[in-house]
Amino acid sequence: MTIGFSPRAIIFCCALSTVGALAFLAHFAVAGTGTGSAAPGPAASQQPLLYESDTQVRPRAGAPEVPNVSALSWVVADADSGKVLAAHDAHRPLPPASTLKTLFALTVLPTLPRDTQHTVTEQELAGIGPGSSLVGVREGHTYRVADLWRGVFLNSGNDAVHVLAALNGGVDTTVRKMQAKARALGALDTHVVTPDGYDAPGQVSSAYDLAVFGRAGLHDPDFARYCATAESTFPGDGGSYEIANTNRLLTGADGVAAYPGLIGIKNGYTSGAGNTLVAAARHGARTLVVTVMNPQEGGGFAVYEEARSLLDWGFSAAERVTPVGSLLPDRPPVAGSGPTTVPRTKPAQEDGDGAGWPDPGALAGAVGVGAGALVLALRLKGGRSTRG
Structure with a gap:
């Protein structure tokens, strides 16, 4: 037929x-x-919002208004779940200053036993940028690794960073490992040139990436202990001397009121970066991590007050906003490679290869x-x- x-x-x-x-x-x-x-x-409705340049928040009924802050970029996130509660230009590449030491610590802390003794050489102190913050490491003096870490976290000592980097295989090796660690954590905005955060051409991070580093640090007991230390001592030629954490939101120094429940992390300043801060605080069962990068108003201590207002908002709004993204990598890790070995991918409209297409x-x-x-x-x- x-x-x-x-x-x-x-x-x-x-x-x-x-x-x-x-x-x-x-x-x-x-x-x-x-x-x-x-x-x-979720990949289509949440993650792309963090690539927008304006403020991103999804308030529900009764949510307080996001505070008006002058920072070029900021993030408020839940440290336990990784959910981002609000953000402003979260992926904007900016110089990180000493907040990059969070990535340095995540990379190097696990490799050096804290009680290891080391005598510093002249070569290890070479190449420190002029005007760097220093804790007072001296050539020929013997230090424990734990001493050097206190110099990093409290005094933001670039001299201590360079000695620890030497113990980790050298500055160049440490920079490469830091870059790899950033990718493993899904922090794709970060480009590492120096291990201490000193201004260098092309060295950038973002409020998002720094929040990722801060959150990861809270899960490392050594990192968490060092970043929460307000005061300690450091070995000197005539005995030990006192050092204090330069994070005023932790110590309450210089007229900045200490923030209730603050558990540290890291502040920074360079002429290129302005003032930067990664801060974490715990109220009850909730821990928040906040990044503030380069406030444009209010002077040198504005970074602490803007972080304070964002923390206050986050604790008040946490149950009354829908997250706008996550600090966790988008894709699951490759089998057998561990929980953080696959980088977070950018949203589909940026690289043309996203989930759901x-x-x-x-x-x-x-x-x-x-x-x-x-x-x-x-x-x-x-x-x-x-x-x-």
Whole structure:
């Protein structure tokens, strides 16, 4: 039996298949940006918001207003879950100053036993940038590794950083390992040039990445202990001398009121970076981590007051906002590689390869098949017979 279709019917069916394929493509293009009316998945609806340059927050009923702060970039996140409660220009690349020492500590702390004794050489103190913050490490003096870490966390001592980097294989090796650690944590905005955060061409991080480092540090007992230490002593030529943490939000020094429940992390300043701060505080069962980068108003201590207002807001708003993103990597780790070995990927609209997108070749093929069938049908309509 021969079954025939009219050329008009073939044209209609082929055109319908082409339109359907194009509509399919348009649907996913909208879903991938997180702006469509359909309910997108978490990767589409949350993570891309953190790449916006303005303030991102999703308040629910009764949520307090986000404070008006002047920092170029900031993040408020829950340290336990990693959920970002609010942010402003979170992925903006900026010089980090000494807050980059958080990444240095995450990289080097696990490799050096705290009770190791080391006598400092002249070479180890070479290359420290002029005007660097120092704790007073001296050539020929023997220090415990724990002493040097207190010099890093409390006095932000670049001299202590350089000695620890030497023990870790040298500055260049340490920089490479820091870069690898940042990628492993999903911190893709960070480019490391110096281990101590001293201004250098091309050295940048972001409020998002620094919050990632701060959160990771709280899960390292040594990091958490050092960053929460307000006062200690450091070995000197005539005996030990007192040192104090330069994080005024922890110590309450210089007229800055200490923040209740603060558990430290790290502050910084350079002429290129301005004032920067990663701070964490615990109220009850909740721990928040806040990053503030380069306030534009209020003087040198504004970074602490802006962090204070963001922490206050976060503790008040935590149960009344929908998270706008996460500090956790987007993709699960490769089997057998550990929990943080696969970098976080940028959203689909930036690199064209995000979760929820169909294969581009398949879409192109579907459209091409429909269009080709339409052309064939038009030719057949012009006088060629069909056979079934």
